[in-house]
Amino acid sequence: MTACHRASSFLLPTVFDAVGDLVGLLDALPVERVIVVGNDWGATIAWQMALMRPTSLQASLPSACR
DSSP states (O other): OHHHHTTTSSOOOOHHHHHHHHHHHHHHTTOSOEEEEEETHHHHHHHHHHHHOGGGEEEEEEEOOO
């Protein structure tokens, strides 16, 4: 994932990097649509995934509960 590759540099990964990694993973897998579940910071990724690639999702379930 992008976050792992950038850990030693001064550039911190963004939510867009995480979504890009998920899109790349989905493109490599034999699936058409997925359900994304995210909690806390993962909720932001779930929301952004729904905004950027809605055709790849069956559902997006973000949760920011603690």
